Amino acid sequence: MxxxxxxxxxxxxxxxxxxxxxxxxxxxxxxxxxxLFERVPGGARWRYVWGSTLVFAFVVQVITGVVLWSSYSAGAQSAWESVHWIQHEMSGGWLVRGIHHVMAQAMVILLALHLMQIVIDGAYRAPREVNFWLGLVLMMLVLGMALTGYLLPWDQRGYWSTRVATNLAGLLPLIGPSVQQVVIGGSDYGHLTLTRFFALHAGILPGTLVAMLVLHLTLFRKHGLCAKQPIRKPDAMFWPDQVFCDAVACLGVLAVVLGVILLPALRAMLEGRPIDPGELGAELGAPADPSQPYAAARPEWYFLFLFQFLKVFEGWGASGEFLGAILIPGLTMGVMFLMPIIGRWNLGHRFNILFTSSLLIGIGLLTAMAYNEDYVALWTDSSSFSDVKDLLEKTGNDPKKIAEAFDSDVQKIAAFNKRSHRYESFLRSEAFLAAVAQASVDGDRAIELAGRPERIPPSGALDLIRQDPLTQGPRLFEQHCASCHSHVDPASAQAKTKMSKSSAANLYGFGSVAWMQGLLDPAAVDGPAYFGNTSHNNGDMVNFVKNDLADTSAWSSEDIRAVIVAMAAEANVYDTGIPESDISLIERGRALISDENRCGSCHDFGINEVNPNMAPDLIGWGSREWLIGIITNPAHEKFYGTQNDRMPSFGVTTDGAIPRLSLSQIELVVDWIRGQWYRSRSSNPSAHHASEK
Amino acid sequence: MRSTPDKATDFEKTSKPALGPEHRRSFVIKAIALACGAIATLSPFAAGVWTYLDPLRRQSKASTFIRVVSLGSIPDDGIPRLFPIVSDRLDAWTGFPSEPIGAVYLSREKGSPQVKALSAICPHAGCFVDISAPSDCFRCPCHNSSFTLSGAMIQPSPSPREMDALDCQIDESGQVLVKWENFYTGIATKVPRA
Missing domain, CATH: 1.20.5 (Single alpha-helices involved in coiled-coils or other helix-helix interfaces)
Structure with missing residues (x-):
């Protein structure tokens, strides 16, 4: 012992x-x-915690930032890819990235609180002027890091927002274009934009910030804490009283940040939904694509006020943009730098308080306006504008006709114009919401493709998107096919108007049982979904369906069903719609198709002999090769031959010129029409490939 | 063994010899010290700045006419349609053989062989201009700049100029060629980027 x-x-x-x-x-x-034993005049107070929470937030950003850095790769073919890796593959990557993302936003709020507290307490006054200026420099550095960080994932959102931000920097007098060129690393956005933004974000800006922070804290200690007057309580020591307040506040900040990240998980848990951690924290959109419009481009919420401010100067021309983006923000910062000097006058301190609070209120209002403009359609009923819509359509938005409609009553016209203005805002908001939804679909698709077993090719994730039938098919169809063909679910609300405008068949569900059923339906074959708006609307096929097929003694309903099923089996698209019970009909259908007294009298099915220009071959009808062939050259004797209506040959030209569509583009459209695209197991568990049946 | 703070202070007090008298040559020493220090720190700094500003000395290649589409692909209904500009692209050290580098709106009036080409980049702040269907006009989704289908401004608009028209040619085989250029945004005049 x-x-x-x-x-x-x-x-x-x-x-x-x-x-x-x-x-x-x-x-x-x-x-x-x-x-630790710094005197706190008047004792510890909660109002002094903001500076400490900012230092805490910065330390968190350094820690999470270095971890992210160790997996991030700045480059146009690797930035998105590495962020995808961090977010969706690394264990806990979503958490670290989420903390980094949300803490950056928390820092902006803490900055505003810290600034407000300093101004209200008059802590910028002598002898603390220099420290106040250092604080403003620190604020700009933090905002600069927020701005540069937004680009680094190299997704559509960051890319397009940064384009706007750097274009605005180009408006600086004299040096603007050079600054822009240096920052983006040339005249176009690419590798060097990323490497430079990363150097700014993780090197130059935080390095300067640390240096400034050391000076800021040294001066803070030199001058001591600027106590809120009047002092009512006895002095206390920094340790433990103020440290207690600071530590609790820092924990509170972290709790809020984690709360923001984990809230969707909690909600999913309560609703009993499974949730992928990759969906938590910071979002990752589709990879940046300079050739693909991005209508959902918005800066981060704390820069929205600047974004909205630019809209204020409508009709001001170039001077408006200079005022909104450069001069007024510059002057505002100028006034803030002068605060310690303005504060020397009797009314100066009050002016400073008034200025800062109006600035923050103004920022708040502009932000609210920006949100309202973008999301107004969410809480507005579109039917409330039905009269405005009708009148605008009827008058073709012609002011004269509108005036006539109101018997030139000035008041009524003014009231109408006001409402039509609101209607336009509503439409803009609707378009924005649609763009946000589309962006989310595109982002999810990119992530789904990047998760394929083959992973991302060396050419980058953008190539995955560019070679994805599901993404590119609709775009190519819209550009090259939609001026004649429709692609709309016949059961949907817009089907009727969309189909009536088209001059060729509706290709929705092409090759499936449902599509074939419509083609062989006497009531539908000469409708807008099939031959109704084409030169074949009174042709042999339409007559055959309307007369021969309607004759039940020649064609039993089971015969027709057999042909439909056999044709769908020939096409073998992703969703054939052939029920298990009908598979036995396929052989019978094939026999009917090749029967020279039935389909085989016009259509070639390989076994029968027909005049080549009579009708399209049905061997492999609707298959990938068949569709590629007909789009390449519909006037080929295997397809419509001399009877081709107006369909252009997309893949061949007679005069040696380059064709309208490349083979790979045609393949994308064909694969999209046939529903052949990559699906992860989780994307659509109910749908499965026809050949698996 | 143990050295207390007191002892250390004593040691400092006792062991510091008096400073020597200031010599006349001390000015020269100061000057040389400053010069050496400045040269040593500033030259790597200057080299760094020089390299950092490399993009300013780099000229992008002159804009050329790029084949976009065949004339027949542009319906002659006066409605602009978006076509990708496909070209070889150099992004610093990576060369991309023929990939989409931007997009252009092409339109053609009824029966006209003339094609009008408008850059899809908004002259206000560089967003991607969309066609908005209900009111039949161009609209920028960012700050609401609006333009007619021929590219003229619809006031009030935050844009300082109309949409940027691009030079357009049609070759003998009916291919539409567009001179692909980027312009500085936010200013009243159309100035191509170097």
């Missing part, structure tokens, strides 16, 4: 000796004492 006690004492004394040695050589005890 005695021996044990002695051992403890001696080990204690060894520890003390070590610490004494360390203190002798470094003087750490004095430094620690200096650090």
């Amino acid at each position: 005695k021996l044990q006690k002695k051992q403890i004492v001696s080990s204690n004394s060894i520890g003390k000796q070590l610490l004494d040695f360390l203190d002798d050589r470094t003087g750490y005890r004095g430094a620690l004492h200096e650090l």
Whole structure:
């Protein structure tokens, strides 16, 4: 027993000796004492915590930032890809990225609180002027890091927002274009934009920030805490009273940040939905594509006020943009830098408080306006504008006709114009919401493709998108096919109007049982979904369906069903719609198709002999090769031959010119029409490939 | 063995010899010290700045006419349609053989062989201009700049100029060629980027 006690004492004394040695050589005890035993005049208060929470937030950003850095790769073919890896593959990557993303936003709020507290307490006054200026520089550095960080994932959102931001920087007098060129690393956005933004975000800006922060804290200690007057309580020491307040506040900030990240998970849990952690934290949109419009482009919420401010100067021309983006923000910062000097006058301090609060209120209002403009369609009923819509359509938006409609009653016209203006805002908001929804679909698709077992090709994730039938098919169809063909679910509300405008068949569900059923339906074959708006609307096929097929003695309903099923089996699209019970009909259908007294009298099915220009071949009808062939050259004898209506040859030209569509583009459209695109297991568990049946 | 703080202070007090008298040559020493220090720190700094500003000395290649589409693909209904500009592209160290580098709106009046080409980049702040169907006009989704289908401004608009028209040619085989250029945004005049 005695021996044990002695051992403890001696080990204690060894520890003390070590610490004494360390203190002798470094003087750490004095430094620690200096650090912790700062006098807080009037005692610890919660209002002093903001500076400490900002330092805490910055430390969190450094920690999470370095971790992100260790997996991030700045480059046009690797930035999105590495962020996708962090967010969806690395364990906990979503959490670190989420903290980095949300804490950046928390920092902006904390900055506003810190600034407001400093201004209200008059802490910028002598002798603390220089420290106030350092604070403003720190604020700009933080905002600069927020701006540069937004681009780094190289997704559509960051890309298009940064284009706007750097274009605005180009408006700076004299040096603007050069600044822009240096920042983006040339005249176009690419590798160098990323490497430079990354160097700014993770090197130049935080390096400067650390230097400024050291000065800021040194001066803060030199001048001591600027106490809120009047002092009512006795002084206290920084440790432990103020440290307690600060630590609790920092924990609170972290709790809020984690709350924001985890809230969707909690909601999913309560609703009993499974949730993929990759969906939590920061979003990752589709990879940046300079050739693909992005109508959902918006800056981060804390820059929305600047974005909205530019709209204020409608009709001002170039001077408006200079005022909104450069001059007024510049002057505002100028006034803030002058605050310590303005504050020397009697009314100066009040002016400063008024200025800062109006600035924050103005920022709040502009932000609210921006949100309202974008989301107004969410809480507005579109039917409330039905009269405006009708009148605009009827008059073709011609002011004269509108005036006539109101018998030139000035008041009524003015009231109408006001409402039509609101209607336009509503439409804009609707378009924005649609763009946001589309962006989310595109983003999810990019992530789904990047998760394929083959992973991302060396050419980058953008190539996955560019070679994805599901993404590119509709775009190519819209550009090259939609001026004649429709592609709309016949059961949908817009089907009728869309089909009536088209001059060729509706290709929705092409090759499926449902599509074939319509073609062989006497009531539908000469309708707008099939041959109704083409030169074949009174041709042999239409007559055959309307007369021969309607004759039940020649064609039993089971015969027709067999042909439909056999044709769908020939096409073998993704969703054939052939029920299990009908598979036995396929052989019978094939026999009917090749029967020279039935389909085979016009259509070639490989076994029968027909005049090549009579009608399209049905061997492999609707298959990938068949569709590629007909789009390449519909006037080929295998397809419509001399009877081709107006369909252009997309893949061949007679005069040696380059064709309208490349083979790979045709393949994308064909694969999209046939529903052949990559599906992950989770994307659509109910749908499965016809050939698997 | 143990050195207390007191002892250390004593040591400092006792062991510091008096400073020597200031010599006349101390001015020269100061000057040389400053010069050496400045040269040592500033030259790598200057080299860094020089390299950092490399983009300013780099000229992008002159804009050329790029084949976009065949004339027949542009319906002659006066409605502009969006076509990708496909060209070889150099992004710093990576060369991309024929890939979409931007997009252009092409339109053709009824029966006319003339094609009008408008850059899809908004002259206000560089967003991608969309065609908005209900009111039949161009609209920028960012700050609501609106333009007629021929590219003229619809006032009030935050844009300082109309949409940027691009030079357009049609070759003997009926291919539409567009001179692909980027312009500075936010100013009243159309100035191509170097």
